[in-house]
Amino acid sequence: MYLIVVGGGKVGYYLTKTLVNEGYEVLLIEKNQSKVDTYTERFGAIVMNGDGAEAATLAAAGAGRADVVVAVTGDDEDNLVICQMAKQRFHVKRTIARVNNPKNEELFRKLGIDVTVNHTNVILSLIEQQIPDRHFVHLLALKHAELEVVEASVSPDSPIAGQAVNDIRFPPETNIIALLRHGELIIPSGQTRVEAGDDVIAVTRLRSEAALRQLIVNE
Amino acid sequence: MNVVVVGCGRVGARLANTLDQSGHSVSIVDLQPSAFRRLSQDFSGQTVIGTGIDEDVLKAAGIEEADAFIAVTNGDNTNIMAAQIAQVVFNVPHVTARIYDPVREDTYRRMGINTICPTTTIASLIMSTIFST
Amino acid sequence: MPYRRILVPITGSPDDVRTLELAGTLADKKVAEVILVYVVEVKQSLPLDASLPQDVSQGEAALQRAEQYSRQKAEHRLQKVTSELLQARSAGAAIVDEAIQRDIDLIVVGGRIRTHLGKTTLGETVPYILKNAPCEVILTRLAEDV
Numbered sequence: 001m002y003l004i005v006v007g008g009g010k011v012g013y014y015l016t017k018t019l020v021n022e023g024y025e026v027l028l029i030e031k032n033q034s035k036v037d038t039y040t041e042r043f044g045a046i047v048m049n050g051d052g053a054e055a056a057t058l059a060a061a062g063a064g065r066a067d068v069v070v071a072v073t074g075d076d077e078d079n080l081v082i083c084q085m086a087k088q089r090f091h092v093k094r095t096i097a098r099v100n101n102p103k104n105e106e107l108f109r110k111l112g113i114d115v116t117v118n119h120t121n122v123i124l125s126l127i128e129q130q131i132p133d134r135h136f137v138h139l140l141a142l143k144h145a146e147l148e149v150v151e152a153s154v155s156p157d158s159p160i161a162g163q164a165v166n167d168i169r170f171p172p173e174t175n176i177i178a179l180l181r182h183g184e185l186i187i188p189s190g191q192t193r194v195e196a197g198d199d200v201i202a203v204t205r206l207r208s209e210a211a212l213r214q215l216i217v218n219e
Numbered sequence: 220m221n222v223v224v225v226g227c228g229r230v231g232a233r234l235a236n237t238l239d240q241s242g243h244s245v246s247i248v249d250l251q252p253s254a255f256r257r258l259s260q261d262f263s264g265q266t267v268i269g270t271g272i273d274e275d276v277l278k279a280a281g282i283e284e285a286d287a288f289i290a291v292t293n294g295d296n297t298n299i300m301a302a303q304i305a306q307v308v309f310n311v312p313h314v315t316a317r318i319y320d321p322v323r324e325d326t327y328r329r330m331g332i333n334t335i336c337p338t339t340t341i342a343s344l345i346m347s348t349i350f351s352t
Numbered sequence: 353m354p355y356r357r358i359l360v361p362i363t364g365s366p367d368d369v370r371t372l373e374l375a376g377t378l379a380d381k382k383v384a385e386v387i388l389v390y391v392v393e394v395k396q397s398l399p400l401d402a403s404l405p406q407d408v409s410q411g412e413a414a415l416q417r418a419e420q421y422s423r424q425k426a427e428h429r430l431q432k433v434t435s436e437l438l439q440a441r442s443a444g445a446a447i448v449d450e451a452i453q454r455d456i457d458l459i460v461v462g463g464r465i466r467t468h469l470g471k472t473t474l475g476e477t478v479p480y481i482l483k484n485a486p487c488e489v490i491l492t493r494l495a496e497d498v
Binding site: 053054055056075076077078080081084085088089101103104107110111 | 272273274275294295296297299300301303304307308320322323326329330
Binding site for chain 3: 002027059060061
């Protein structure tokens with residue numbers, strides 16, 4: 001597997017380092033020559049000086065044989081163009097863009113970027129998971145399909161406490177994936193009873209989220 | 220016509236002035252407030268401070284009612300991204316982006332964006348002035 | 353001080369003769385082992401293990417010529433000559449790695465000063481070796497018309 005990382009800021013640097021340690025073939029492209037010199041000292045000949053949005057740079061980097069191009073510069077417009085150039089001119093199968101402005105995540109997907117990573121949203125969801133009194137937490141957003149994975153704890157006065165999964169009237173396009181009971185994972189069948197205090201992990205359509213929250217948490 | 224211009228450099232300011240004088244409703248976006256001094260004294264259009272790749276800034280510039288959108292900042296990638304926002308998110312009927320890099324220009328023209336590449340245009344203009352005399 | 357394990361990078365150019373002669377003078381005639389190394393550099397646009405038959409046969413020919421030269425024609429003929437063809441991203445790093453692995457005590461390398469975009473340079477390989485080699489390095493800066 002060959003990966004090209006564009007952008008030698010902190011993210012690009014540590015990403016490259018980690019990927020090398022994992023045994024992948026990696027090339028880091030960075031615009032600033034003095035950064036290139038420093039990184040070459042540390043990594044050897046896997047750092048290249050150039051503008052990753054330029055076709056000539058991508059060609060020299062071997063984008064034509066790359067499995068993944070990851071654009072992690074500090075500028076969203078650069079990350080977008082790097083990924084689109086990689087896709088359009090070099091037919092790279094998977095492009096991953098760092099998105100600095102959370103509002104751009106959806107736009108990037110519309111414009112053909114396969115995966116977007118946004119620091120702000122990642123930190124936000126980590127915070128949500130860490131706050132003990134949050135009864136309803138977003139674990140993962142699959143925005144392509146407008147689906148999301150959520151975790152919610154069943155409150156004692158929830159209408160689903162004590163009911164079998166089959167008998168619960170979930171909102172449309174919602175499914176329970178797992179139950180966590182006293183730290184143990186239960187993969188529920190239709191007969192499994194949900195108890196107050198269980199953590200329910202469910203996949204749901206965005207528009208059904210409010211109804212699901214109401215059902216489980218009964219806020 | 221309602222026109223949104225992103226980038227108030229020489230080209231952007233000139234376009235905005237000309238469109239404004241000929242009676243169009245113009246709004247011009249630039250990150251630097253000082254860039255707007257390039258506009259003529261009697262410019263009657265709207266000036267918006269901000270980046271042309273932020274949907275909120277573009278909304279403030281009236282992109283939702285725009286008939287035409289022109290991206291002429293000094294950054295190719297900014298122009299490309301702004302043009303795609305105008306085209307894909309706001310469905311502006313006429314979108315034009317200036318792209319200096321000929322290869323990038325070619326790529327995005329093939330992707331259906333109306334592009335202008337000063338590099339190739341000016342080079343061929345100069346060639347024609349040399350060889351026509 | 354005679355050296356016992358000497359590495360000589362081979363490039364295939366006429367300059368090889370100069371480095372081989374120099375290595376011969378420096379070697380301990382009875383026991384010295386000389387390792388000739390030719391590196392096929394692989395461009396980033398190709399995978400590292402790409403099949404490059406033309407470059408490889410060029411390298412093999414250069415090594416063969418060099419080996420023959422130091423055994424038969426050189427002023428200070430050498431008996432223990434081994435050659436090695438490597439395929440790597442960068443010649444400098446490959447030569448340094450080889451020097452480490454083979455416990456080399458001297459690298460004899462030739463270089464020429466070139467001017468690129470108004471700057472004089474020794475290229476990439478020689479400075480890398482000078483900086484990173486684990487052993488002594490003798491650089492012969494070649495004269496224009498050798």
